[in-house]
Amino acid sequence: MNNQLELMQGNEACLEGALAAGMRFFAGYPITPSTEIAERASLRLPMVEGKFLQMEDEIASIAAVIGASAAGVKAMTATSGPGFSLMQENIGYAAMTEMPCVIVNVQRGGPSTGLPTSPSQGDVMQVRWGTHGDHPVIALSPSTVAEAYELMIRCFNLSEKYRVPVVFLMDEIVGHMREGVDRGELGKTPVFNRAYPTQVQEGWLPYHAEGPAEAPALPPFGLGMKYHVTGLIHDERGYPTSSAEKASALVTRLMRKIEDNRGDIITYEDAVPEDAEISVVCFGGTARSVRRVLKKAREAGIKAGMFRLITVWPFPEEEIRRLAARVKHLLVVELNYGQLVYEVERAARCACGVHHIGKVDGTILMPDEILQKMKEILEA
């Protein structure tokens, strides 16, 4: 037994990972099942001279996070479905103005107030398309407590590097679960900090990017390089413009920042044996049931594998396309009525059968239910 083993909750691990990433500003509003993240932030941040704010609502929370980011501080908020819905406009604003920030969404049953204390994975598409207009999104999803810690560092790294809002797509399963974690093994992900000039140079353009898929090197407010930030379409000076050419250039660059860097952003767990006939595609807490299924499937003589998305967005299209060529069937396992399955179908391009098993009753998908579905597919 390792004496460094500590019992930690997923939500707590998420906040501790953020602190390890250098997060020093949290603004949030209480909402189940994410509240422990705010509680821990209120306790821990003043200890490291960081700031915790309990705002009047989720709209104010994400707005304050953007303000803190403009001051150059690594900032985050944490919420769940209803609060995440309220944040959408400002998530788009952060994407447009290229203000790094991390939004944790501990998913719960929906729609509306739904099932506040029950697990769900119903926000897959809201994460991608929740705010209006074309905009880039990165979303990562953990399946263990230790991974919640480590991936939060990666969320901040990606956010700082590409200057985008990054969504940490947790679910109630991982958020409220307690697992033993080895503190000594945590925090091995190197921390990345945003780059920016520190002196005014002649002809400096705040929103100039070095390449067509790069982020601008915006300095924090107060350093002496005064510039303008707006959610309007803007030119390289940061000034509003309605030029068709500049509008297209800006939105294209915002999209390409993510598109062209898929290789750097996308991570996954490929546990699909060479001889697999069927592979599950899943993410987050659902993967825990799937691990059990794989064991049981082997015992039942079924050649099955699991492809777990760690990066949910951008969606690993190429990887799913290659996987579809390797197996006869893909079974998308997700706690919703069918969301990720559309992306899998699109990426598989009819190269194999694509099936779905979901649930919207606030309970988790049990290994036997998934195994049964697998058998039905293979016997059909």
Added chain:
Amino acid sequence: MSSEIIRKYFRRDMMPHIFCPGCGHGVLMKDIALAIDRLPYDQNKICVVSGIGCSARASGYMDFNTIHTTHGRAIAVATGLKVANPELQVIVITGDGDAAAIGGNHFIHAARRNINLSVIVFNNNIYGMTGGQFSPTTPMGEYGTTAPYGNIDQSFDIANLAVHSGATFVARGSVYHVDQTVRLIERAILHRGFSVVDCMSVCPTYYGRKNKKGSAVDMVAWQKKNAITAKAAAQKTPEELEGRFIIGEIHHDNRIEYTDAYQTIIEKLRGA
């Protein structure tokens, strides 16, 4: 003097501005620059945060760290900016709709926290950017493009709303009263706490036209005629005050500022 203020505090490459002829917002924008010019702050440490609307466009013309945010959210963004770096001097430019309708919740809660933000409201009693709809400060009975039969909503007195929400410096200025307004904005910025200057602007294009208020000059002359100080108003009956507005300092007190209060927690933990 004027050209020097423009050279020092305005982005001339952003001009011409979008304000209509006769709009009061340009005057108020300059009032802010004049107030800042009288203060010892480093221009590089000053941030101007705005929301959405005609008023909100002012931030773009001003040569500071400026951020034009989403509708109603300027105060919430400014709160994050100020808490993250209390060294920054944060000024919020907002409108009547931005501050008191869509952003009303942030306005009252920032006042309650007494966070050191200086909120300058460009109050023109109308939604100008979208074409003249009635706002939370359109008087009852007046007209807007969405109040074709007269406004039946009770209007907000933004200064009173600020006082009763806990703001520690509250004043009202106007487009006509330039010197007084500059001094009030100066005091608001100097004040260590949540300050609000409700600045009466004029919108001849929509509010004026919809309500037959005459030209921009007529509207500014109305301000001159109907402004009354809080002290003088105290001697008048409610009937005598009908249709008039209070100008000058309305409320001033001192209680602990939010980032100072947070700092005491940090220091306590540091000592522990």
